[in-house]
Structure formats: C-alpha cells, structure tokens
Amino acid sequence: MRVKLAQCQLGADTVIYASFGDATSLAAAYEGITEGVSVEGDAASCAEGPFEGAYRTPDGVEAGMVICQCGGPSLLLAWTDVSNLVLGVLAVADEPGFGALYERWLRVRLDAPAIAAASPSAGVPSGSAPVPRGSGGD
Numbered sequence: 001m002r003v004k005l006a007q008c009q010l011g012a013d014t015v016i017y018a019s020f021g022d023a024t025s026l027a028a029a030y031e032g033i034t035e036g037v038s039v040e041g042d043a044a045s046c047a048e049g050p051f052e053g054a055y056r057t058p059d060g061v062e063a064g065m066v067i068c069q070c071g072g073p074s075l076l077l078a079w080t081d082v083s084n085l086v087l088g089v090l091a092v093a094d095e096p097g098f099g100a101l102y103e104r105w106l107r108v109r110l111d112a113p114a115i116a117a118a119s120p121s122a123g124v125p126s127g128s129a130p131v132p133r134g135s136g137g138d
Contacts, residue, residue, distance in 0.1 A: 002021055003018050003019065003020060003025075003029075004018070004019040005017070005018050005019075006019075008108075010104075010107075010108065012092065012093035012094055013090065013091065013092045013093065013104060013108075014089075014090075014091045014093075015088065015089070015090050015091075015108045016088065016089045017086055017087070017088050017110075018086065018087045018088075019084070019085060019086050020085045020086070020087065021085070022085065023082060023085065025085075026080055026082070026085050026086075026087060027080070029087050030065055030078070030080050030087055033067075033078050033087075033089070034052065034067050034078070037052075037067065037069065039051060039052045039067065039069055043098070045102065046066060046068035046077060046098055046101060046102045046105065047098060047099050047102035047103075048098060048099075049098050050068060050069045050070070050098075051066070051067070051068050052065070052066070052067040052068075053065070053066065054066075055079070057111055058111070062082075063080075063081060063082060063083065063111070064079055064080035064081050064082045065079065065080050066078070066079040066080075066105075067079070068098065068101060068102070068105075074091055074092050074093055074094070074095070075091075075092050075095070075096065075097075075098065075101045076089070076090070076091050076092075077089070077090045077091075077101055077102075077105050078090075079105070079109070081109070081110050081111070084110050086110060088108065088109070088110075090104060090105055090108055092104065
C-alpha cells in the first residue's frame with residue numbers, strides 16, 4: 001500500500017492528510033485509527049461532543065466518516081474523504097471545546113471552499129451535518 005502524507009501547522013493545530021490509492025486501504029486506515037476507541041455520550045455531531053458517524057458535503061452527499069474525542073490533553077478529530085481517498089487528522093493543542101473543534105475541521109476539510117460558499121456567514125453550514133451511525137449513514 002502506497003500512502004502520500006502531508007502535515008500542516010495552523011497556529012497550534014496540526015493537520016495530517018494521508019492520500020490512499022483505493023477505498024479499501026482508506027477504510028482500513030480509518031478502522032485502524034478508530035479500533036478500540038469508545039465514543040461515549042449521545043452527541044449528534046462533533047460540534048456537540050464525542051461522536052462517530054458519517055458526514056455529508058454541503059450539497060447533501062455522504063462524504064465519509066468522522067470521529068472526534070478527547071485524546072489526552074487535547075481534542076482529536078479524524079475523518080475520511082471518500083471522493084478524494086484521503087484520511088485527515090486534526091489535533092488541537094488548546095482546549096477549544098467540541099464546537100470550536102468542529103469549526104476548525106470545517107476550515108481544513110478538502111471541501112472547505114464549498115462549505116464557505118454554502119454558508120459564508122454561518123459557522124456551521126446546515127448541509128454538512130453529520131449522519132450518526134445507525135441512521136442510514138453506514
């Protein structure tokens with residue numbers, strides 16, 4: 001399996017993008033990250049608290065999976081972008097809360113320009129709402 005990596009620093013935040021050659025490898029990488037991770041609570045999205053589930057693009061197309069949780073002293077969010085065969089990981093050094101973590105994720109996703117166009121003045125575009133597991137998003 002050949003993987004291309006890019007790491008970016010945005011202030012104190014670190015974003016890692018990994019590009020895969022096929023969807024099977026992408027899914028296996030996501031499963032490797034989330035294996036053994038227990039997401040507790042009843043949050044409907046990463047904006048509300050620990051969450052794992054599918055998410056959608058601003059135009060309503062299911063884009064991949066996302067998981068967010070506390071990862072030690074910081075918050076961590078990982079996601080797949082199935083159309084681009086990319087796995088992303090966002091780690092924040094400060095403690096912004098899940099709402100701010102979600103906002104930061106919207107800015108570093110590969111479809112960030114589409115999100116901004118869909119809702120330039122709102123922080124959380126309604127079209128990019130996650131789909132919780134068991135709600136038809138799996």
